[in-house]
Amino acid sequence: MVKEFASHHYWAVILGGSSGLGLAAARKLAMHGMHLCIVHRDMRMDMERIDSDFNAIRASGVQVLAFNADAVNAAKRGEVLAALKTAMGENGRVRTLVHSIAKGNLKAMNSDRAPLSTDDFHITLDNMAISLYDWTQHMVQQQLFAPDARVLSFTSEGSSKAWKHYGAVAAAKAALESISRHIALEFAPLGLRANCIQAGVTDTRSMQLIPGSENIITYTKQRNPFHRLTTPEDVANAVYLLCKDEAAWINGAVIPVNGGEHISQA
Numbered sequence: 480m481v482k483e484f485a486s487h488h489y490w491a492v493i494l495g496g497s498s499g500l501g502l503a504a505a506r507k508l509a510m511h512g513m514h515l516c517i518v519h520r521d522m523r524m525d526m527e528r529i530d531s532d533f534n535a536i537r538a539s540g541v542q543v544l545a546f547n548a549d550a551v552n553a554a555k556r557g558e559v560l561a562a563l564k565t566a567m568g569e570n571g572r573v574r575t576l577v578h579s580i581a582k583g584n585l586k587a588m589n590s591d592r593a594p595l596s597t598d599d600f601h602i603t604l605d606n607m608a609i610s611l612y613d614w615t616q617h618m619v620q621q622q623l624f625a626p627d628a629r630v631l632s633f634t635s636e637g638s639s640k641a642w643k644h645y646g647a648v649a650a651a652k653a654a655l656e657s658i659s660r661h662i663a664l665e666f667a668p669l670g671l672r673a674n675c676i677q678a679g680v681t682d683t684r685s686m687q688l689i690p691g692s693e694n695i696i697t698y699t700k701q702r703n704p705f706h707r708l709t710t711p712e713d714v715a716n717a718v719y720l721l722c723k724d725e726a727a728w729i730n731g732a733v734i735p736v737n738g739g740e741h742i743s744q745a
Contacts, residue, residue, distance in 0.1 A: 482540075484722070485512030489574035489625060490567055491722075492516045494550045494614065497529045499683035500633050501579030503711030504718040505543075506536060511719060513574060514542040516563045518550050520582070542566060550580055551610050560621055572625035575722050576614060578632035578655075581685040582606040583648040600647050607651035612658050619669060629722050630662055630673040633714070634733060636741060638677075644690045656733055663731035672730040676717050679709030679737025704739040713738075 491508045495501040497519035505515050515536065521529060526547070537543050544566055548555040563573075583606065584599035611632050618624055637645050638652035655675065662673040680699040686692050700706055717736040720726055735741050 480510055482510075482512030484508070484574065485541075487574070487625070488514075488567070488571040490514045490516060490563070490571055491575045491577060492518070492563065492573055492614070492618070493577045493579060494518050494610065495520075495579035495581055496577070497521050497525075497532070499579065499581070499685060500678060500681065500711050500714045501577065502532060503715035504577050504579065507712070507715035507719045508575070508722065509536045509539050509541045509543075512541065513722070514566075514571070516544040516546075516559065516566075516573075518546050518548055518559055520549055521547055551605050551613070553613075556614065556617060560617060560623065564621065564623065567623070573618060573623045573628060574625050575629040575631060575718070576611075576618065576624075577718060578611045578614070578630075580606050580610055581683075583651060585644045585648065585689055587644050587690075588646050595646055600650060603647040603651045604654055607648065608654035608658055611655060612662065615662055615666070615671070615673075619666065619671075624669070624671060626670045627724070627727055628671050629726070630659070630666075630671055631718055631721055632659055632673075632675050634675045634677050636677065642689075642695075659733075660731050667730065672721075672727065674721060674729060674731065675733045676714060676721075677733050677735045677737065677741070678714045679703065679735070679740040681709045681711060681714070683711065699740065702740060702743045703737070704743060707738070709737050709740070 491513050493501050493505050496505045496517035533543050533545050546559050583603040586595040588595045634652045637649040659673045659675045714736050
């Protein structure tokens with residue numbers, strides 16, 4: 480395994496890195512020598528599994544800072560970045576910020592029981608979209624990014640299609656894509672590249688929370704040209720590719736990573 484990032488003392492900041500796409504990205508980047516700062520929000524009952532996963536990553540020879548904290552809390556963000564700056568020392572820099580926060584509301588708009596509210600929209604947008612800008616802006620202000628850094632986030636087809644119970648998350652994904660494009664434009668003079676990865680349907684914990692997810696999974700397997708779901712590892716491979724030097728001219732894009740799922744109408 481070539482650890483091409485190790486000699487550069489590169490770090491990845493991963494928001495939502497304890498499971499699913501974020502954890503898969505952490506594992507992949509660590510395999511190639513990138514140190515990790517992982518922010519996640521989990522219950523105590525899940526920490527044994529999470530600590531085991533993080534220790535397994537450390538065994539590959541990279542540093543792993545892990546914080547069980549609310550990523551949208553400004554004070555916590557400050558604490559995390561201060562600790563990261565200390566850990567990186569004089570030579571370390573953040574090569575990539577990976578946004579994988581999946582805290583959103585899945586209520587229906589038309590419901591007799593507690594329909595989706597404006598507060599639900601605000602919470603979902605703050606966590607799944609605006610937090611990307613907050614973290615990017617503060618890391619820029621503290622000069623933590625490498626000269627050729629990558630800001631990556633995960634979106635879905637729901638940003639442009641309507642699914643039941645997905646209204647708040649869909650709005651957040653559309654906003655996330657827009658924020659990413661504007662980061663790509665306005666922070667380009669500082670060397671940042673920003674792109675969204677449009678992951679195909681993936682059987683993650685977040686996916687399982689969507690009402691009717693089993694029907695979506697069945698339909699996707701029929702629709703996908705390869706007749707399988709996207710895996711977290713498929714998406715992590717794309718994260719790795721976008722962090723390489725050769726991907727420096729990819730900026731402001733929404734990139735499908737779904738085996739061609741988006742082109743099929745089956």
